[in-house]
Amino acid sequence: MEDKDYPNAHKKILASIQYPQIGEAGKTGTWRTMRPLIHEDKCIVVKTGTHNCHLCWLYCPEGVVSRTIPPTIDYDYCKGCGICANECPHDAIERMEEGGAKACPA
């Protein structure tokens, strides 16, 4: 969205105007030093085929983990904080050094 979508906004608002946009701070995935990796063989929603967990979706401050089966992570914006790995009750999320030999390709 931009100014042209709100043709009269400038007449009503005497201040700078901002419009919703993904990646406002850029690709914040580049901030990451540790990459969370979901091991589907250990994830309980994959194993049971039911939506009976999704704690990784719940606790992610950035909202980049999906509430799907299997859960997926948007690596373009995941900042790598590690909350998901720490909170997963089934140890299904491993953290790997970004760019290291062990890291998997993007």
Add this chain to the structure above:
Amino acid sequence: MFKPVKIMDLPEEEMILPGTRLCPSCAPQLAYRFILKALGPKTIVTVPASCMTVVHGMQGATPVKVPVLNTTFETVAASASGIVASLKNLGKDKEVTVLAIAGDGGTVDIGIQGLSGAAERNTDMIYCCYDNEAYMNTGIQRSGSTPFGAITTTTPINGKLEHKKNMGMIMEAHGLSYIATACASYPQDLYAKFVKAKEMKGQGLRYIHVLAPCPPGWGFDNKLTIEIGRLAVKTGFWPMYEIIHGKMELSKESKRLVDPTKRKPLEEYLTPQRRFRKLNPSQLQEIKKYVNDTWETINKRVSC
């Protein structure tokens, strides 16, 4: 009381688009994520200078999908009052929720006169203080909400000498219809409280105080944000309750803590945080006493 909310019952749509400029693992961002899920698209937010301003982005773009007004540090409640007045003027006050969301500095210190005025007028808004227990956006200065013993850049030697202001009780003295405390580590509880505050539209100012851990300000590893908030609750340091028309009710996570033996040792909460690294035994004793006193007051209220 409300029924526990299931994860699958929470709205899936994100009101904050990813790629914000807040720190990784920011609990205020997590809290805001669920606040906006609870309030929905028909919400107008107003926010004073704080880390919460930062989430709304720089020139031209913002990650947040609802209309937001950035305002000056001391004026969030006044600006919310103005928004409510103009909505009334437009005949839209019944359908739109107005949320004033400010940090602890913007609430318990510089913003308190505006908040007290709005509470006295009982203006129809939700006021949320997200409490990261210091002025974080400007580099960790102590606020009236910083706990006793915490090291900040303005309390570098012995830690803070005073306890946290009890904002829930200050707001209760204004005779509000709804007051609640919550914690970012319990998103479902937090969500339910904001849904309730939204449903109480027309009943004046509803006040919710959310404890929200800040990894750089408190000094703990990013991955521990949820755990630290949980420990604040489980040790009894942060009691979660609602006060509805003057009646206090403890929230599910805090209910059992009326029994002191059910509280986790306070050290489990304090030791992982570098801001408490200089605590000496007598300071630790003082914090324990503070927690016990807090609970004695609560116990008297909920048992009668």
